[in-house]
Amino acid sequence: MAETIAAPAASTGRRGKRPPVGEPVIERAFRLLAAFDQSHRGLTLASLSRRSATPLSTTRRLAEQLVEVGALERDDAGRYVIGLRLYEVASLAPRGLGLREIAMPYLEDLFVVTREHVQLAVLEGSHAVLVERRSRPGAVAVEYRIGGTLPVLNTALGLVLLAYLADDRLAEVLAACTHQDDLVAAGHPDAVERALAAVRQSGVATINRRTPVPIVAVAAPIRGRQDAVVAALSIVVPAGADPRSYEAVVRTAARGISRALRSSQL
Amino acid sequence: MAETIAAPAASTGRRGKRPPVGEPVIERAFRLLAAFDQSHRGLTLASLSRRSATPLSTTRRLAEQLVEVGALERDDAGRYVIGLRLYEVASLAPRGLGLREIAMPYLEDLFVVTREHVQLAVLEGSHAVLVERRSRPGAVAVEYRIGGTLPVLNTALGLVLLAYLADDRLAEVLAACTHQDDLVAAGHPDAVERALAAVRQSGVATINRRTPVPIVAVAAPIRGRQDAVVAALSIVVPAGADPRSYEAVVRTAARGISRALRSSQL
Numbered sequence: 001m002a003e004t005i006a007a008p009a010a011s012t013g014r015r016g017k018r019p020p021v022g023e024p025v026i027e028r029a030f031r032l033l034a035a036f037d038q039s040h041r042g043l044t045l046a047s048l049s050r051r052s053a054t055p056l057s058t059t060r061r062l063a064e065q066l067v068e069v070g071a072l073e074r075d076d077a078g079r080y081v082i083g084l085r086l087y088e089v090a091s092l093a094p095r096g097l098g099l100r101e102i103a104m105p106y107l108e109d110l111f112v113v114t115r116e117h118v119q120l121a122v123l124e125g126s127h128a129v130l131v132e133r134r135s136r137p138g139a140v141a142v143e144y145r146i147g148g149t150l151p152v153l154n155t156a157l158g159l160v161l162l163a164y165l166a167d168d169r170l171a172e173v174l175a176a177c178t179h180q181d182d183l184v185a186a187g188h189p190d191a192v193e194r195a196l197a198a199v200r201q202s203g204v205a206t207i208n209r210r211t212p213v214p215i216v217a218v219a220a221p222i223r224g225r226q227d228a229v230v231a232a233l234s235i236v237v238p239a240g241a242d243p244r245s246y247e248a249v250v251r252t253a254a255r256g257i258s259r260a261l262r263s264s265q266l
Numbered sequence: 267m268a269e270t271i272a273a274p275a276a277s278t279g280r281r282g283k284r285p286p287v288g289e290p291v292i293e294r295a296f297r298l299l300a301a302f303d304q305s306h307r308g309l310t311l312a313s314l315s316r317r318s319a320t321p322l323s324t325t326r327r328l329a330e331q332l333v334e335v336g337a338l339e340r341d342d343a344g345r346y347v348i349g350l351r352l353y354e355v356a357s358l359a360p361r362g363l364g365l366r367e368i369a370m371p372y373l374e375d376l377f378v379v380t381r382e383h384v385q386l387a388v389l390e391g392s393h394a395v396l397v398e399r400r401s402r403p404g405a406v407a408v409e410y411r412i413g414g415t416l417p418v419l420n421t422a423l424g425l426v427l428l429a430y431l432a433d434d435r436l437a438e439v440l441a442a443c444t445h446q447d448d449l450v451a452a453g454h455p456d457a458v459e460r461a462l463a464a465v466r467q468s469g470v471a472t473i474n475r476r477t478p479v480p481i482v483a484v485a486a487p488i489r490g491r492q493d494a495v496v497a498a499l500s501i502v503v504p505a506g507a508d509p510r511s512y513e514a515v516v517r518t519a520a521r522g523i524s525r526a527l528r529s530s531q532l
Contacts, residue, residue: 025291026328030335033355041358062292069296070390075360076491082355084390087362089299089348091413092307095339096353101412124336124350146367147357 028054029062033071033082038145042079095122096147099231100132102264103222103257107134110235110253114246117236118253120222121150121157123165126176128158131231153177153192156219159205160232163196164221170196203251205232206243214239218246220254224261233257294320295328299337299348304411308345361388362413365497366398368530369488369523373400376501376519380512383502386488387416387423389431392442394424397497419443419458422485425471426498429462430487436462469517471498472509480505484512486520490527499523 035043035051043051049059063080066072070085091097103120111118111134120132127149144150152158152173162170174192199205207217219234233254235246301309301317309317315325329346332338336351357363369386377384377400386398393415410416418424418439428436440458465471473483485500499520501512 024331026295026331026337027335029292029295030337030355036355036358038358041360041364065290065292068290069293071292071296073359073361082359082362084359084361084388084395086352086356087359088390088395088413088415089296089302090352090356091411092302092304093348093350093353094307094341095350096348097413098307122350124354129350129354145357147354147363149354 025062028058029066029071032059032062032066033086036082038148042075042077042081044079048080095124095230096129096131099261102260103132103231103233106253106256106260107132107233109256110134110233110249114235114237114249119144119157119234119236120231121161121234122231123152123161123173124149126152126173128152128155128161128232130157151177154207154209155234156205156207156217157232157234159195159199159207160219160221160234161229163199163205164229202247204247206247208239208243210239216241216243216246218243218250220247220251221258222254222261223258230261231257291328294324295332295337298325298328298332299352302348304414308341308343308347310345314346361390361496362395362397365527368526369398369497369499372519372522372526373398373499375522376400376499376515380501380503380515385410385423385500385502386497387427387500388497389418389427389439390415392418392439394418394421394427394498396423417443420473420475421500422471422473422483423498423500425461425465425473426485426487426500427495429465429471430495468513470513471500472513474505474509476505482507482509482512484509484516486513486517487524488520488527489524496527497523 031052031054032048035048040047040051045056045060045063048054048063049056052059054062063072067074067080067083070083072080072086073083075081099122100120107118107120118134119130121128121130123129128151130144130146130148130150133144133146150158152162162173165173174189195205203220205217205219207215207219209215209217215236216239217234217236219232221229222231222233224230233250235250237246297318297320298314301314306313306317311322311326311329314320314329315322318325320328329338333340333346333349336349338346338352339349341347365388366386373384373386384400385396387394387396389395394417396410396412396414396416399410399412416424418428428439431439440455461471469486471483471485473481473485475481475483481502482505483500483502485498487495488497488499490496499516501516503512
């Protein structure tokens with residue numbers, strides 16, 4: 001299990017834009033796919049070309065090939081959108097829906113007992129990816145989308161995912177965060193290191209945030225085989241709640257998921 | 267072409283041979299991705315080559331490029347697995363997690379009220395894809411996996427997805443089903459057409475199944491812009507329940523999702 005879902009270091013730092021000349025077709029195709037994001041789910045040929053920094057003619061040719069295999073689809077307006085076929089294939093990612101499948105009953109338990117937001121995330125490159133969330137309608141608003149990214153600093157999930165990294169991998173992630181607002185907000189590297197040490201000592205990460213909505217988040221690590229931390233589980237409650245009252249329940253649910261992971265075939 | 271490279275022992279005997287002339291790289295790459303399924307989530311180079319009917323050397327080169335872009339990852343055992351980066355991109359599929367995001371509160375309501383399995387599916391090619399399911403631990407067992415496929419005949423979701431297709435598209439899907447067991451089970455084409463007409467008339471599809479677990483399923487259409495049926499919602503309950511007692515609640519929830527979809531930007 002751990003072998004399968006441990007974050008591969010190789011995937012870090014490969015997202016930089018490169019000139020299309022001599023670039024392998026697969027890399028160019030994925031640059032097209034990476035042009036989509038939450039506020040750009042449907043792209044015209046021109047905007048796909050612009051956002052992927054790919055010449056129009058190349059964009060057209062590659063996009064049509066991606067439509068052929070189902071990685072892209074065209075909507076009613078003729079815009080390109082990510083295809084359901086890609087979702088089918090991607091649903092087999094052990095660190096995505098594979099993890100989710102195993103974790104879901106525990107998330108469900110935690111949600112039913114607390115009636116608050118419950119979130120599950122993994123590390124990918126230098127950011128965290130939200131794998132699943134269970135939310136009660138009307139619970140305190142949180143801004144992250146399933147399958148979307150969240151910052152590693154200033155989120156309880158992120159701190160847990162960082163706290164157990166090997167030194168060189170941590171340095172790599174923090175270097176990638178340098179230009180992010182949240183590293184500025186997190187303060188001096190020493191402050192980050194102190195925060196991570198506190199997580200390692202207590203086994204939970206706690207965040208009090210005032211913006212955009214005042215919340216308290218408590219997260220705990222999920223461990224796969226060989227005890228490697230492969231994911232994090234959090235609960236998000238309105239500001240003013242005592243985080244200590246949530247530590248036991250989050251840690252307990254995270255341990256349940258860890259045990260299920262270790263005995264799974266992922 | 268497929269026959270040529272599917273020859274037994276091709277993967278070892280053709281080392282260094284060039285890939286089939288003319289097949290686009292993207293198509294070949296997706297053939298590699300399509301080699302993964304629920305019971306093959308981790309593949310060695312040799313099994314990836316065999317299952318995708320691609321020469322070993324080509325498989326190695328393409329797989330490494332897919333690892334570069336994060337579409338594949340390698341686990342500690344060296345096996346290839348679908349990468350989380352692919353899940354991130356695919357999460358933007360409007361007919362996948364996009365639909366799920368909008369439908370989730372309604373699925374949740376339906377689940378909370380009934381405490382039974384609630385499922386959401388769309389049509390992809392000649393099969394249905396399960397986009398989401400909400401299940402109570404201990405509810406009647408269902409065999410489908412989120413992101414996985416389910417047959418269009420002999421499932422309530424599938425019948426709904428078929429019932430509103432244009433004639434030529436329906437013929438296409440049914441032709442693709444010819445060799446599937448479930449078409450045999452569904453009986454004569456006339457029987458299928460009668461079943462679909464009944465769905466169109468009542469606005470719901472009902473299935474009583476004895477195997478693998480006796481269940482009753484009731485499904486209703488979800489309509490997007492221009493009233494086109496874009497998805498189906500179902501509830502699955504233990505055999506013996508009166509399906510009519512679930513029709514109103516499923517149709518109501520499906521209408522709620524339809525309304526939300528139409529006012530969304532998807």
